[in-house]
Amino acid sequence: MNFKLTPSLLAISFSVLTLSACGSKDTVSPQSQVKPKNIIMVVADGMGPVYPSAFRYYHDNPNTPLVERTIFDKLLVGSASTYPASESGYISTSDASAAALASGVKKNNFFVTDSAASATALAAGIKTYNGAIGIDQQKKAHLTVLEWAKSIGKTTGIAVTSQIVHATPASYIAKNEKRGNYNAIADNYYDLKVDGKFKADVMLGGGTKYFIRDDRNLKDEFVAAGYQYIDQFSQLSTLDKNQPVLGLFADVALPAALDDEDKYRLKTLTQTAIKQLENDKGFFLLVEASQIDWGGHSNDIAYAMGEMDDLSATMEFLDDYVKQHPDTLVVLTADHNTGGLSIGSKNTYQWKPHFIQLLKKSPEKIASLLATNKITDQQITELLGFPITDDEVLQFNVIKLEQTLAASQQKQTPIEAEKALTKQYYKAIKNIIDLRTHSGWTTGGHTGIDVPVYAVGQGKEEFYGYQDNIEIADKLFKLMGRE
Ligand SMILES: [Zn+2]
Structure with missing residues (x-):
């Protein structure tokens, strides 16, 4: 069909263009001018695009002719690249590119990120080196979306299945040169403040050993400062809504979903966190499905699918939550892909x-x-x-x-x-x-493929199409009024 571009058609095609380009920085779609009151950022550690695909088939009801769609299929809006800053990646002295660097080649990017650099990208909107927590290559600290949320009067929280000082949650709260400095990162949770206030009102996950130590008892310090402390899931229902909370349910990480008494522990933690955080000014919550990555590192498909099942239940709950609270935005993405999982291996054309x-x-x-x-x-x-x-x-x-x-x-x-x-x-x-x-794996580490982006609720159209991971933070800042 041939159209003549009349002024009215031009206007239509222009508005379509504006909508489809609404992820870029200088266009503001009409919907996004209304800012979401609550923002829930969900990071699925290690969840490259193959994991939600695998989960669809894992989750399939064999008694129906077609494959059922999952919550991931329903909420998919775009994708994101995850590469770290150009100095990152493994550089050995015998590496030819290290020689190239020495001879003056500036760019040396091996494109594969770790969880610290990518979480810092998602939290603060900057590219940094692998291992960095909340700081750039010059070791300068950067403001994160969680800190910004706190500074504009929202309540803030984290709910994760790893230790709460692990790379992803740490990047939203702490500033450290090395992700492995867990004790120093735990200290940051108490010592670093936003306008004199603690950064997170709700902290749920594992990591008792980093908070109750011989040299410092951060649990006691938080309790003295007015926090409720719990260490059992059964206590989640006993929390006082008017008091901040530190909940540490394991020495380090929570058990794998497959081994946990509560196979939907991330969903349980997320529900509790939201209940605690809800207030008139809104909240920012970081949720992390921390262990999909660990299933990938171990090349353990059963472990990874168990974690995907918990994440799926969490997303079903959040999708319902947005229906009840349309002023809420939920964004889900991964920090990178792990394991190089393939659905089908060795030329069999089958996955079972x-x-x-x-x-x-x-x-x-x-x-x-x-x-x-x-x-x-x-x-x-x-x-x-x-x-x-x-x-x-x-x-x-x-x-x-x-x-x-x-x-x-x-x-x-x-x-x-x-x-x-x-x-x-x-x-x-x-x-x-x-x-x-018939599952295949290419590595025990990470890979550089783009990751999927999912969104539901107020402002979700900001995340349509391709974006780089640092733009996710930019968009969240913008949706919270920081230009
Ligand atoms: Zn990893």
Whole structure:
């Protein structure tokens, strides 16, 4: 069809263009002029685009002809690149590009980020080096969206399944040269303030060992400053709504979803955090599904799908929450992709996630039960939810014999021997699962592929289309009135 561009058609096509370009900096779509009262930023650590695809098939009801759509399919709006600042990436002295750098080539970008650089990008809108928490390459601290929210009178919080001082939540609150300085980062949570106020009113996750230490007891300091402290999930329902809260439910991270009593622990924490934070001026909440990344690092498809299931339930809840509270914006993205997972491997044109749908414990947990003789070979089948072959049973026996020999040769302590045996069993179980499901992996680290972006609620159209990860922070700042 041929159109003549009359003025009215021009106006229509212009407004369409404006809408489709509303992610760029100099266009303001009409919807986004109304600022959301509440913002919930959800980071799914390590969740490259393959994880929500895999989850769709894992989650599929086999009794219906078509594959059911997931909450991720429903909320998808765009994608984001995740590359870190140009000095980042692994540079060895023998590396040709290190030589290129020395000879004056300025740009040396290996494109693959870690969680600290990408969380700093999402939180503060800056590119930085891998490992940096809230600071740039010159070690200068930058304002984060959580800090800005606090400075304009909103309540703020974090709800995560890792230790609360892990790279992603830390980047919204702390400033440190190295993500591994957990104690110093925990100190920051108490010591660094916005206009004399603590940065987060609600902190839920793991990490007791960084808050209750020999050299400093931050738990006591927070309690003395008026915080409620809890360490059991059962106490979540007993919280006083008018008091800030520190809730630490594990020494380091929470158990994997597959092993936790509450398989939807992220959803539970998110619901509690929101209840605590709700107020007239609105809130900013950071939610992190921290352990999808760990499933990816371990090349453990069952672990990763267990975490995706919890995230899916969390997003279903948040989608409903936005229906009840249309003045709320929820944005979900990943900081990077982990593991190079592939759906289908070795030219088989098949992926069979039904093998892991009946799993009763995480593969690592099954391995440790096996290593401590708490289960028999037959019970492995029960916990895995599918039968293992005689050859595979034999494999486990061989592993045990080899490890017993190694333990005596290397004079391992019983604890060391048990750990080593668990590790070998874990590897074998993952291998069995990958073979059954046809799952493939390319790395134990991160990859540089773009990640999906999801949004629902007030201002969601800001996130349509392609964007770089630092623009996500820019858009959140803008939606909270900071130009
Ligand atoms: Zn990672």
